[in-house]
Amino acid sequence: MPIRILSLPAKDLQYAIDSMNVRDLMAFSLCSRQPENLVKSSNRQIEEISAKVNENRIEFRITAKKFQELPKHVAPDDDEYFELISFNISESWIKLYSEGKYEEWRKEEFTQADWIPHILSVFNEPMINTLTIESVRHSYLDNVEQLIPKCHKLTIMDNCSNHVAKMTLSNLSTIAVENVDIYQDIFSNKNDISKLLSLNLKAVKINIWKKPLEIKLDDLLPANFRSLYISNTKITENELNRFLKLWMKSNHTYYRPERMSLYRQDER
Template sequence: MPIRILSLPVADLQYALNCMDTWDLVAFSLCSKRTKNLVKFTVRKIKKIEANVYDCRICLTVQAFQTIQNFVFIGIHDSCITLDFGKGTELWRKQGFTQRNWIPHFLDIFHESKIHSLVIMNVRLWDMDTVKQCIPKCQTLRIRENCYIKFENIEFLQLCSIAENAEIEKNIFTNENHISKFLNLNLRSVHLSDWDNPFKLELNDLLTANSINITIQTANIRENELNRYLKLWMKGNNIFNRPSYMKLSLIHEIDRDEVLRGIKYQIVDNECSLNRADGKKLSISIQRNSVDFEFQ
């Protein structure tokens, strides 16, 4: 005999919700505003949500606690989602929902403020607004090396604005879409990687860098530019400096003496230590094809 679950006493209702699989809870949350609030009250957590974008299609990989199926793959369409539990698929609809409603709903019921990662495989420029509407915030933005898109400056910077960290596996920068505008973004970390098409860097790119941790593989910058950068840092100009760590892997062998020419430094634990008049310190490790900066 069917049981009206919402008519159960509070303690029994809470027990029933706690016994539900995560995806039964998600389905229950879609029934009404009341069921959504009840699910939120259970404070069920998930491990991570990853979104992959192929052209205009957004696919989620959700890893959850307390669920029979560890990973669930979700395809988001305009008014419905398809869920792949590994042994078959299900089609879910929610009246009044559009493509932009699904991810905010998941984040809300799981008490998450952002998805864990947004992976751009391919996306058309005119679909960029759709991506931003569906995914208001992410911890990490990843652009894969096989992504064929050529980003225009404004669209790319808008996409980066929803992320805290960025990992880009392809040199997408041009003279018009210059790398300096990307390095100037207020991000927690930046990782650029392209061994076949190195990232061209100039002095001004380093001076205006605004991310906390920066790693670039590989970078095309000469020793004299690095030397000027260090000399300007020693002068303590106001343009310096948000990064706390920066690592550059270079396309050529580096001449350590040229990088440090005319600069007063000390050797501490096999690293070069620079001390500025205002008390700031910079440790530099120079290897055959790389240079590491650690700001203190």
């Protein structure tokens, strides 16, 4: 016999909501305004909401704990302890993959721009955790910027074209509030590295192997973040020693990164 869930006593209703998995909470929140508010008030914690852009498609992935207490050293992709949901957003619907099956969800009057704010809102998340740009069409970058106005971390993969990678960093670096990871060589212009290192971020990681990235003292001095990692660096000992002397002095005319890892080919 069907039971009208909203007619349950408050205590029983809260128990029913607390027993729902993330997928069911997402579906319940789409029913009407009252279920949406109930899901928000449940304060279900999400481990991560990430997005990957490939061609003209955005794939989202939600990771959440199945249990409040977990054993130590459990990997986030362990299906026994974590719920993993992925979905692609079309113009008016999402194609969702969960528990080994695909479903198409639609909501009247919802457009592509409504799905992401709704999901972030019901789980009380201010922004996407990680946005990964892969082989995306340049014409689609504007859509990405509109759909994902903020993220904690922006990752540019090496299967991007050089042009798209450069435009991604130029157009989308403003949406990354903390970290940028780069796996594509976009530093053909000498000013490119200086522009990147002067961004107001927490961490920058440059992981490029094709050729060493030439770094000068003038590139490092404006560094405005806590951590810098470059996998393949070309820097002279003289330039590096000059920077270290300035970095170790109590000179607060520029912000000093807390950690810098610069690797050279001759050190490997």
